[in-house]
Amino acid sequence: MDLRINFNRxxxxxxxxxxxxxxxxxxISRPSFSKADFEARDWLKIRIKDAGLTLRQDGAGNxxxxxxxxxxxxxxxxHIDTVINGGIFDGSVGVLxxxxxxxxxxxxxxxLAKPLEVASFTDEEGNLVGDFLGSRAFVGLLERExxxxxxxxxxxxxxxxLKGTExxxxxxxxxxxxxxxxxxxxxxxxxxxxxxxxENKTIGIVDCIAGKQYRWCYFLGExxxxxxxxxxxxxxxxxxLADFALKSTQHVATHHYGSKLTIxxxxxxxxxxxxxPARVDFSLDFRSxxxxxxxxLEKYILELGEDIASTRGLKFNSLLMDKTDPVTPSSRINxxxxxxxxKLGFSSMKLSSGAGHDAQIMASVAEMGMIFIPCVDGISHSxxxxxxxxxxxxxxxxxxxxxxxxxxLNYS
Amino acid sequence: MDLRINFNRxxxxxxxxxxxxxxxxxxISRPSFSKADFEARDWLKIRIKDAGLTLRQDGAGNxxxxxxxxxxxxxxxxHIDTVINGGIFDGSVGVLxxxxxxxxxxxxxxxLAKPLEVASFTDEEGNLVGDFLGSRAFVGLLERExxxxxxxxxxxxxxxxLKGTExxxxxxxxxxxxxxxxxxxxxxxxxxxxxxxxENKTIGIVDCIAGKQYRWCYFLGExxxxxxxxxxxxxxxxxxLADFALKSTQHVATHHYGSKLTIxxxxxxxxxxxxxPARVDFSLDFRSxxxxxxxxLEKYILELGEDIASTRGLKFNSLLMDKTDPVTPSSRINxxxxxxxxKLGFSSMKLSSGAGHDAQIMASVAEMGMIFIPCVDGISHSxxxxxxxxxxxxxxxxxxxxxxxxxxLNYS
Numbered sequence: 001m002d003l004r005i006n007f008n009r010x011x012x013x014x015x016x017x018x019x020x021x022x023x024x025x026x027x028i029s030r031p032s033f034s035k036a037d038f039e040a041r042d043w044l045k046i047r048i049k050d051a052g053l054t055l056r057q058d059g060a061g062n063x064x065x066x067x068x069x070x071x072x073x074x075x076x077x078x079h080i081d082t083v084i085n086g087g088i089f090d091g092s093v094g095v096l097x098x099x100x101x102x103x104x105x106x107x108x109x110x111x112l113a114k115p116l117e118v119a120s121f122t123d124e125e126g127n128l129v130g131d132f133l134g135s136r137a138f139v140g141l142l143e144r145e146x147x148x149x150x151x152x153x154x155x156x157x158x159x160x161x162l163k164g165t166e167x168x169x170x171x172x173x174x175x176x177x178x179x180x181x182x183x184x185x186x187x188x189x190x191x192x193x194x195x196x197x198x199e200n201k202t203i204g205i206v207d208c209i210a211g212k213q214y215r216w217c218y219f220l221g222e223x224x225x226x227x228x229x230x231x232x233x234x235x236x237x238x239x240x241l242a243d244f245a246l247k248s249t250q251h252v253a254t255h256h257y258g259s260k261l262t263i264x265x266x267x268x269x270x271x272x273x274x275x276x277p278a279r280v281d282f283s284l285d286f287r288s289x290x291x292x293x294x295x296x297l298e299k300y301i302l303e304l305g306e307d308i309a310s311t312r313g314l315k316f317n318s319l320l321m322d323k324t325d326p327v328t329p330s331s332r333i334n335x336x337x338x339x340x341x342x343k344l345g346f347s348s349m350k351l352s353s354g355a356g357h358d359a360q361i362m363a364s365v366a367e368m369g370m371i372f373i374p375c376v377d378g379i380s381h382s383x384x385x386x387x388x389x390x391x392x393x394x395x396x397x398x399x400x401x402x403x404x405x406x407x408x409l410n411y412s
Numbered sequence: 413m414d415l416r417i418n419f420n421r422x423x424x425x426x427x428x429x430x431x432x433x434x435x436x437x438x439x440i441s442r443p444s445f446s447k448a449d450f451e452a453r454d455w456l457k458i459r460i461k462d463a464g465l466t467l468r469q470d471g472a473g474n475x476x477x478x479x480x481x482x483x484x485x486x487x488x489x490x491h492i493d494t495v496i497n498g499g500i501f502d503g504s505v506g507v508l509x510x511x512x513x514x515x516x517x518x519x520x521x522x523x524l525a526k527p528l529e530v531a532s533f534t535d536e537e538g539n540l541v542g543d544f545l546g547s548r549a550f551v552g553l554l555e556r557e558x559x560x561x562x563x564x565x566x567x568x569x570x571x572x573x574l575k576g577t578e579x580x581x582x583x584x585x586x587x588x589x590x591x592x593x594x595x596x597x598x599x600x601x602x603x604x605x606x607x608x609x610x611e612n613k614t615i616g617i618v619d620c621i622a623g624k625q626y627r628w629c630y631f632l633g634e635x636x637x638x639x640x641x642x643x644x645x646x647x648x649x650x651x652x653l654a655d656f657a658l659k660s661t662q663h664v665a666t667h668h669y670g671s672k673l674t675i676x677x678x679x680x681x682x683x684x685x686x687x688x689p690a691r692v693d694f695s696l697d698f699r700s701x702x703x704x705x706x707x708x709l710e711k712y713i714l715e716l717g718e719d720i721a722s723t724r725g726l727k728f729n730s731l732l733m734d735k736t737d738p739v740t741p742s743s744r745i746n747x748x749x750x751x752x753x754x755k756l757g758f759s760s761m762k763l764s765s766g767a768g769h770d771a772q773i774m775a776s777v778a779e780m781g782m783i784f785i786p787c788v789d790g791i792s793h794s795x796x797x798x799x800x801x802x803x804x805x806x807x808x809x810x811x812x813x814x815x816x817x818x819x820x821l822n823y824s
Contacts, residue, residue, distance in 0.1 A: 264688065
């Protein structure tokens, strides 16, 4: 027997989901717990029920569809929330491919050794209060204080956002108490990079998810009149950042090839044409597949900030906001993935993930594996996000066959 | 006869005016046409009337106090509006010293050859719609379109601000029709720099007011995922600005010593931790006492922007927002100032002004002269703005004696 997903149905699901949260500006803006997200959730719940799966929602708003079986659960999924002005594939392809796999298994009447679940995790994109709220809640990796004091990316306290929902800090913190035991977690995702495209491969088998640090930093100088303060008396906080940005980027590009460093958010105060910047606050995001590199980069960043501050008469500060170590997927699952690719005739390669995923959180409680499919020009988190639909069909068929292998079903 | 100002009265006036617009955060926030400004205006009008001067207000909200005489007017003044979180001396010392001078002349009953006026100009700081609204209105240098489309620094259309006042676009544009003919304009101001302090001189006789360009520029790149986009595929708009900021600053400091360049306002889009900046908009302010240098800098800036854009795969754009040429005060007035300093026993020196002043606008219709007094550490546009009061007393006495010389009165 040669089970395949119903590709047209999967494509229709992706296009249907993409109608929720269309931004009048461009792309999709569907942060978790927004109106558009709740509409998308209602749609997803109906699709899960229509598939004949058992619908479940936990206290963090994670949504599951279950096919019963014995023992620990084999789970596959991702997220349906998006960044602001994001694309239609990031996250969605993982949830809806998993749904399609379970739907096909159900409608074919295959007998399962182990239970299977599709999962859609809340706020993978971290619009509310740091990345992976849902998967962290699922595995019990959240702290009450962070939630109670948490501010969303839109400047609203998390508590205020929750008031309009059926969820509370307590329900989120307690979600993991009701989580089933998970044996394996699989996530299909767009690569968000250009490796598969460049290497002309259809399937990426992830061999490492990069670790990262998020830091919120500032340089503090002194305001002054732009027309009268000579250069030698200036303490221009913005020039401190300019120096820092160029040096740190060059350092990573030169000494840690493959690692990344990004300054994405910048606020200059007081922020007037004629006033020398007194202060600049900025985000720092650096990532690597090597824990040693991350540790070295932390040290380097802090020293560079102090050096520049001391040279330019500024003060430097850097606050750690979030930190994850690199995560390695299960070698057993990756071996199965490779075998199934060969059986199916799909070209595949190992590659690392620079982006974070719910899968890395799930790795703390289960064997984990990730399937990447190419995305055009590596673009994601953008309205321009695009895939070759054929690649998705192949990725979803791989997911289906790996799920069946893991659920230990003999169906030959 | 040896006429001197009443210093205690002047100091009391400055401290009284400083009570309007105290910012709960810090310093003085008294932009023109704010509630605090209207309260300060009412207070100033009473002080002018109490001094026995003829009060006049024009259609731009400029306030004048006049001592009658024959022929063209000798005027002295400055402004009472402030930047947000500014100090108590910038502008105020010029208006209130001029008031004190006319008050002393009036109370001594000196017979004048020419009319004298104290002037307080609206919105010198450009909070409403570009610098020098009041003095530009006085000399007829405003364009209707700029006012009608004008947005204030607070993001409100100028038209909305005017609705709450007795002023209109028409009254501002017509103000100059009622302006008296001006023979000479004098402005006493804090230096806003450290030259006098460094050289240990009490009086600065301004020999040039720097010209400037204000530009609003951007680099346009491409957004991308901070974790997955390799450096060689990035088009990071913020790194373009970092490069531009360091190179342009170094160029001015190295090749045009004494000229200034400042990037004071920066906006990074989309502005998220994990997204490579697609666009950065920024202000550019460069100034010089040499028109040739300004022309060279304009050319350099535009070439540098294009070079960086081309190297980094970005697009560069630069829009001219405002431009003034360097202005040279009257050599006749400066010679009189120097003579009066010698008579009064005040140390003095020539120096240029990096900041712009109403005086440079008045220079388009009259002989002009500026008196600088030191300010502590060169700090202005800041709650830390401070002076040595003795310096102010000397500066105001110089103003008094120069006014009398210019009004052609024999009082020996």
